[in-house]
Amino acid sequence: MATTAAVVDHATHAHADDRSFIRKYIFSTDHKIIGIQFGLMSLVFLALGGTLAMMIRWQLGFPGKPMPLGSLLPETMAAGGIMLPEFYVALVTMHGTIMVFFAIMPLLMGLFGNFLIPLKIGAPDMAFPRINMASFWIAVSAGVLMMAGFFVEGGHAGAGWTGYAPLSARPDLSGVSLGQELWCLSLIILGLASILGATNYITTVINMRAPGMTWFRLPLSIWALFIASILVLLAIPILSGAAIMLLFDQTIGTNFFNPATGGQPLLWQHLFWYFGHPEVYILILPAMGFVSDVLACGSRKPVFGYHSMIYAIISIGFLGWIVWGHHMFQSGMNPTLGMTFTISTLLIAVPSAIKVFNWMGTMWRGSIHFTTPVLHAVGFVAMFTIGGLSGVFMSSTPVDIYIHDTYFIVAHLHYVLFGGSLFGLFAAITFWYPKMFGRMMNEFWGKVHFWLTMVFYNAVFWPMHDIGVHGHMRRIYDPSQYDFLKPLAPVNTFISISAFLLFATQGIFALNFIISWFKGEKAGRNPWKDTGLEWSTPSPAPHGNFEKTPTVYNAPYEFSVPGMAEDYLPQDQKADQSRAPAGAGH
Amino acid sequence: MANATMMGPPAETQPATGVYNGKVGMWIFLGSEVMFFTALIGSYIILRFAHPEQWATPGQALNIPVTAVNTFLLICSSVTMVKAFAAIQDGDQKGLRMWLVATVLIGATFVSVQVYEYVHLAHLGLLPSGYREGSDLANAAASGVAWKAGPALPAAVGLYGTTFYTMTGFHGFHVTMGVLCMAFVTWKAFNGKYTVADHRGVEVIGLYWHFVDLVWIILFTIVYLM
Amino acid sequence: MGWIIPHGVSTFTPEIDRLYYIILVITGIAFVLVEIGLIYFSFKYRAQPGRKAHYIHGNVTAEVIWTAVTAVTVVIIGIMSVPVWNKVKGRNSVPAGALAYNVTAKQFEWNVGYPGPDGQLNTADDFKVRNQLHVPVNRDVVLEATAEDVIHSFFVPAFRLKQDVVPGMRMRIWFRATEPGPYEIACAELCGLGHYKMRAFVTVHTQEEYDQWLAERAAQAQSEAQPSAVASR
Incomplete structure (x- = not known):
C-alpha cells in the first residue's frame, strides 16, 4: 500500500508539486481537489436522484402505464414495466434521501465549503488536510452503502426520507429489512464524514484567516458556510443518535420506538426534526452566501446591508433550533406547543425577508452584468421568495391542518431546495468554475440552460401548490384511487411532462460542465473582476493556494469605489495603490 | 515532524486565536459529541418519564459497587493523563511514557469490566430488548416476589434494558476509541516524538479523555444511581 | 383551480x-x-x-x-x-356532548366502532364497520382514534381536518359536518406500500337518516354477533 504510506508522511508544500497522480487526484489532501471530488460525487448523485424523480413522475403522470425502459427493471421493482407500490415508496424515500444527503448537502458543504473557505480567507489549506481527505472517502463509502440498498432482498428503505418509526423499525410492517438497515448505517457513516468536515471548516475559519481578514471583512459566503458548519456540527450527531436507535430497534431488539413495549414513536419525530430543521438551513444558508457574493460582483456594488446580512444569517442559524415542532403540528404533539412553534417559525420569516430585501437593495442603482451566474443568482432570489412565502401558510397551524402532508408542502420544499439551493449552486458552480478548472463555462449554453430551467422548473412546481390546495396527498402511488383527486389527473400529467423536460434541460448543464473542462476558453486570474482573495491567485489555484500569504486591507465588496479607475478593489489591495492618477489629489 | 503535520497548522500561518488548530479542532469536535450524548440522554429522560414503572430500583439489577470501583478507576485515569501531560511539559520522557501506559491500562480495564458486566447481566437475564425468557430475572419478575432485598422487579423492563445498553454501550465505544488513540500516542511517545516545545498530541488526546470521563460521571449518576 | x-x-x-x-x-x-x-x-x-x-x-x-x-x-x-x-x-376543544366513535387505523384500513342501541361507546352492543364512518349532520362528533401498527393520518379534505394517529396514543379528533353527503377519508401519512389505497368514506346523514341507518346496522350486527357473543360470555 504505497498510497497509504505516502499519505502518512505527507507534509504541506506551498509550491513544489511533485506528488504522484494518486496523491494529487485520488487520495489528495489539497482542499481544492477534495472539494472537486465532493462536487463530482454529488453531481452524479444529483443525476441519480433526478432519475428517481423521473420514475416517480412517470407513475404520477401516467399511473399504471408501463414505464419507458421499465422492462429493464427486475420483477421486484416493476412488473412488466409497470411500477410496483413497494418500489414507488422506495423511490420516494431514496429521492429525498439522496437529494438531501448525497447531492445538495455535499455540493454546498463538501464542494464549496472545501473549495472556498481556504481560498477566500487566504489560507494555504484546511486546518486538517488529512482528516479532510478521510471525510471525503468516508462519504463515498456511505454513498456506496446507500446504493447497495437497491440491490438487496426486500428492496430499499420505504419509510420516506424522514424514516418515521414505527414503520421504519418494523420489517414485518414495511416489508423492508436490510434496505432500511443500510439506510440507517449509511446515514450514520455519512454523519461522521459531515462532523469531521464541519470541525475542519470551523477550525479553519477561526484560526487560519490571513492577516487583516477580520470577522467583518469575511465574505458572506464564508459567513454562511461558517454558520452552516456549526449547524452541521451540532445537528448531525442528533441524527446519528436517532439512526443508531432505529438501527438497534431493527437489529438487536431495543424498544426506543416500539409502542408495544412503551417506546415512543413521536420520540423519533422529535429527534429527527430537531436535527431536520437546522438541516434545512444547512441546505439554504450557504446558497444564500454564494448568491450574495455573485450578486454584488454582478451588480458592481457592495452588498446592501452587509452587517444586517450577517446578523440575519446568525439569527436564522439560531432560530433554526427552536422551530422543529412545526413539522409535527398534526402529529399528536401537545397542541399548546403548536402555538410556541408557530411564533418561532413566523419569526424566522423576518431574517429571511431582510435577506431578500437586501439582495434587491444590492441590485438597486447597480450596473448589473447578466452573466450566467448572475442570472442564476437573481433566479435564486425570485424562487426563494416564493418558497419563503409559501412557508407562511404552513406556519399558521390551522391552515397547516389542511395542507400538511399534501403537495403544497412538496411545492414549498422544492421552491426552497431546487429554486433556492440548486439555483444558488448553479450560480456558484458557474461563478467559481474558472477558479476550479482554469477555464470558463460556455456563456451561451449557460444562458440557455438557465432560461429553460427557469421555465420548466416553474411548470413543474408551481401547479403543485394548486393540487396541494385541492388536498392531493404526498407519497401516493396512485392518485386515481381517490374521487376527489381524479379531476387533478391532467395537472399531474402536465407536471410530469414538464419534469421530463426539466430533467432533459440539465443535460445541457452536464455537457457544458464536461466540455468546458477540456475546451472552455482559458480563464485569467480574475475573469469576473471580483474582489475576493481567491481571484488574486492563478486559475486553477496551485497546491498551497497563494504565492505568499495575502494581507487583507478592505471590506469584501468594494465595488465602484468613487475616484478609482477600476470599479473593483480587491480585498488584498491597498486603496491608495490602485487609485488612478486623476483621483490622487482627491 | 509527522506529529506537526497531523495536528498543527501548515507552515507559514499564525493561528488567529493563538491556540493551535489541533486543540481548537478537538474542542469543536467535543461540541458535536455533547450533542450526541444529549440525544441519548434526552431520549432516556423522555422514555423514563413516559414509563417510570419499567425502571428497577437502583442497585437491584445493576451492581453499583463494581461499577463504582470502575468509575473510580476511570477518574484515576484522568489523573494519570494529567500526570503524563505535566511530565512532558517538564521534558520528563520517562514520566510521560509511564503515565501514558498507566492511562491506557486503566482505560482498557474499564472497558473489560464493562464487558464482564454485560456478560453477567445477559446471563442474569437483562437484554437490550428486556428480560431474557426463562432467566432468573424474568422468573423473579413474573413471580412478583422481592428480589435481592429490594421490592419486586418491574413486570417489564423493555425500555430499561434498551436505554441501559445503548447509553453505556456508546460510552464504552468512546472509551475504546480513546484507548486506541491513546495507544497510538503512547507508541509515539516511546519513539520520542514529543518534546517540551511540542507535545500537542498528548494535550489533544487528553482533552478527549477528560470529556469521556466527564460523560461517564453523568451516565453513572443517572443510569445506576437514579 | x-x-x-x-x-x-x-x-x-x-x-x-x-x-x-x-x-x-x-x-x-x-x-x-x-x-x-x-x-x-x-x-x-x-x-x-x-x-x-x-x-x-x-x-x-x-x-x-x-x-x-x-x-x-x-x-x-x-x-x-x-x-x-x-x-x-386545543387541549379542551372537544365540545361536551359530542357523539363518540372509536376509530382504529391499521394497514390499510379504517375501522369504525359505533355505539350500539344503548348509545354508549365501549359496551357489549358496540359494532364495527370497516372503512365507513356515518355521522349525523350539524352534530358535534368526536373520534377516539388509535392505530394498531404504524402511524396513519386521518384526513378528510372536505372537512379541512387532519390528525396523525399514532400507535400507543389515543387521539381525540372532533368535527361538525354541515352538509349531508359522502366524503372521502384518506391516509395522509406514509404507512407502507398500501398507503395509497387506505381510503374510506365518511357519510354525513340528516338526523333521521342517521338514526335509521344506525338502527339497521345495529340490528344486523346484533344478529351476526349473537352466537359468538353468547359463547364468549
Missing part, C-alpha cells in the same frame, strides 16, 4: 379558509412586490455603456422599516391563527 380552495363542509371550513385567503393576499402582495421589483431592477439597472454603479453600503432607515413591517405582519398572522387552532385542536 389555481389557488382556490375547494368547497368544504365542516364548521372548521369558514375559519380555516378565511385564514388561508388572508395569508394568500398578504403573501401575494409580497410576492408581486418582490418579483416586479426584481424584474424592474433587472431592466433599469442593467449594465450599459457609461453607467457606473452607485457606491452604497446600505440604508439603516430602509432596513429598520422592512424588518419592522415583516415582523408586525407575521406576528399578526400568528395572533389570528391562535383562536382557530384552539377551536380545532
Whole structure:
C-alpha cells in the first residue's frame, strides 16, 4: 500500500508539486481537489436522484402505464414495466434521501465549503488536510452503502426520507429489512464524514484567516458556510443518535420506538426534526452566501446591508433550533406547543425577508452584468421568495391542518431546495468554475440552460401548490384511487411532462460542465473582476493556494469605489495603490 | 515532524486565536459529541418519564459497587493523563511514557469490566430488548416476589434494558476509541516524538479523555444511581 | 383551480379558509412586490455603456422599516391563527356532548366502532364497520382514534381536518359536518406500500337518516354477533 504510506508522511508544500497522480487526484489532501471530488460525487448523485424523480413522475403522470425502459427493471421493482407500490415508496424515500444527503448537502458543504473557505480567507489549506481527505472517502463509502440498498432482498428503505418509526423499525410492517438497515448505517457513516468536515471548516475559519481578514471583512459566503458548519456540527450527531436507535430497534431488539413495549414513536419525530430543521438551513444558508457574493460582483456594488446580512444569517442559524415542532403540528404533539412553534417559525420569516430585501437593495442603482451566474443568482432570489412565502401558510397551524402532508408542502420544499439551493449552486458552480478548472463555462449554453430551467422548473412546481390546495396527498402511488383527486389527473400529467423536460434541460448543464473542462476558453486570474482573495491567485489555484500569504486591507465588496479607475478593489489591495492618477489629489 | 503535520497548522500561518488548530479542532469536535450524548440522554429522560414503572430500583439489577470501583478507576485515569501531560511539559520522557501506559491500562480495564458486566447481566437475564425468557430475572419478575432485598422487579423492563445498553454501550465505544488513540500516542511517545516545545498530541488526546470521563460521571449518576 | 380552495363542509371550513385567503393576499402582495421589483431592477439597472454603479453600503432607515413591517405582519398572522387552532385542536376543544366513535387505523384500513342501541361507546352492543364512518349532520362528533401498527393520518379534505394517529396514543379528533353527503377519508401519512389505497368514506346523514341507518346496522350486527357473543360470555 504505497498510497497509504505516502499519505502518512505527507507534509504541506506551498509550491513544489511533485506528488504522484494518486496523491494529487485520488487520495489528495489539497482542499481544492477534495472539494472537486465532493462536487463530482454529488453531481452524479444529483443525476441519480433526478432519475428517481423521473420514475416517480412517470407513475404520477401516467399511473399504471408501463414505464419507458421499465422492462429493464427486475420483477421486484416493476412488473412488466409497470411500477410496483413497494418500489414507488422506495423511490420516494431514496429521492429525498439522496437529494438531501448525497447531492445538495455535499455540493454546498463538501464542494464549496472545501473549495472556498481556504481560498477566500487566504489560507494555504484546511486546518486538517488529512482528516479532510478521510471525510471525503468516508462519504463515498456511505454513498456506496446507500446504493447497495437497491440491490438487496426486500428492496430499499420505504419509510420516506424522514424514516418515521414505527414503520421504519418494523420489517414485518414495511416489508423492508436490510434496505432500511443500510439506510440507517449509511446515514450514520455519512454523519461522521459531515462532523469531521464541519470541525475542519470551523477550525479553519477561526484560526487560519490571513492577516487583516477580520470577522467583518469575511465574505458572506464564508459567513454562511461558517454558520452552516456549526449547524452541521451540532445537528448531525442528533441524527446519528436517532439512526443508531432505529438501527438497534431493527437489529438487536431495543424498544426506543416500539409502542408495544412503551417506546415512543413521536420520540423519533422529535429527534429527527430537531436535527431536520437546522438541516434545512444547512441546505439554504450557504446558497444564500454564494448568491450574495455573485450578486454584488454582478451588480458592481457592495452588498446592501452587509452587517444586517450577517446578523440575519446568525439569527436564522439560531432560530433554526427552536422551530422543529412545526413539522409535527398534526402529529399528536401537545397542541399548546403548536402555538410556541408557530411564533418561532413566523419569526424566522423576518431574517429571511431582510435577506431578500437586501439582495434587491444590492441590485438597486447597480450596473448589473447578466452573466450566467448572475442570472442564476437573481433566479435564486425570485424562487426563494416564493418558497419563503409559501412557508407562511404552513406556519399558521390551522391552515397547516389542511395542507400538511399534501403537495403544497412538496411545492414549498422544492421552491426552497431546487429554486433556492440548486439555483444558488448553479450560480456558484458557474461563478467559481474558472477558479476550479482554469477555464470558463460556455456563456451561451449557460444562458440557455438557465432560461429553460427557469421555465420548466416553474411548470413543474408551481401547479403543485394548486393540487396541494385541492388536498392531493404526498407519497401516493396512485392518485386515481381517490374521487376527489381524479379531476387533478391532467395537472399531474402536465407536471410530469414538464419534469421530463426539466430533467432533459440539465443535460445541457452536464455537457457544458464536461466540455468546458477540456475546451472552455482559458480563464485569467480574475475573469469576473471580483474582489475576493481567491481571484488574486492563478486559475486553477496551485497546491498551497497563494504565492505568499495575502494581507487583507478592505471590506469584501468594494465595488465602484468613487475616484478609482477600476470599479473593483480587491480585498488584498491597498486603496491608495490602485487609485488612478486623476483621483490622487482627491 | 509527522506529529506537526497531523495536528498543527501548515507552515507559514499564525493561528488567529493563538491556540493551535489541533486543540481548537478537538474542542469543536467535543461540541458535536455533547450533542450526541444529549440525544441519548434526552431520549432516556423522555422514555423514563413516559414509563417510570419499567425502571428497577437502583442497585437491584445493576451492581453499583463494581461499577463504582470502575468509575473510580476511570477518574484515576484522568489523573494519570494529567500526570503524563505535566511530565512532558517538564521534558520528563520517562514520566510521560509511564503515565501514558498507566492511562491506557486503566482505560482498557474499564472497558473489560464493562464487558464482564454485560456478560453477567445477559446471563442474569437483562437484554437490550428486556428480560431474557426463562432467566432468573424474568422468573423473579413474573413471580412478583422481592428480589435481592429490594421490592419486586418491574413486570417489564423493555425500555430499561434498551436505554441501559445503548447509553453505556456508546460510552464504552468512546472509551475504546480513546484507548486506541491513546495507544497510538503512547507508541509515539516511546519513539520520542514529543518534546517540551511540542507535545500537542498528548494535550489533544487528553482533552478527549477528560470529556469521556466527564460523560461517564453523568451516565453513572443517572443510569445506576437514579 | 389555481389557488382556490375547494368547497368544504365542516364548521372548521369558514375559519380555516378565511385564514388561508388572508395569508394568500398578504403573501401575494409580497410576492408581486418582490418579483416586479426584481424584474424592474433587472431592466433599469442593467449594465450599459457609461453607467457606473452607485457606491452604497446600505440604508439603516430602509432596513429598520422592512424588518419592522415583516415582523408586525407575521406576528399578526400568528395572533389570528391562535383562536382557530384552539377551536380545532386545543387541549379542551372537544365540545361536551359530542357523539363518540372509536376509530382504529391499521394497514390499510379504517375501522369504525359505533355505539350500539344503548348509545354508549365501549359496551357489549358496540359494532364495527370497516372503512365507513356515518355521522349525523350539524352534530358535534368526536373520534377516539388509535392505530394498531404504524402511524396513519386521518384526513378528510372536505372537512379541512387532519390528525396523525399514532400507535400507543389515543387521539381525540372532533368535527361538525354541515352538509349531508359522502366524503372521502384518506391516509395522509406514509404507512407502507398500501398507503395509497387506505381510503374510506365518511357519510354525513340528516338526523333521521342517521338514526335509521344506525338502527339497521345495529340490528344486523346484533344478529351476526349473537352466537359468538353468547359463547364468549
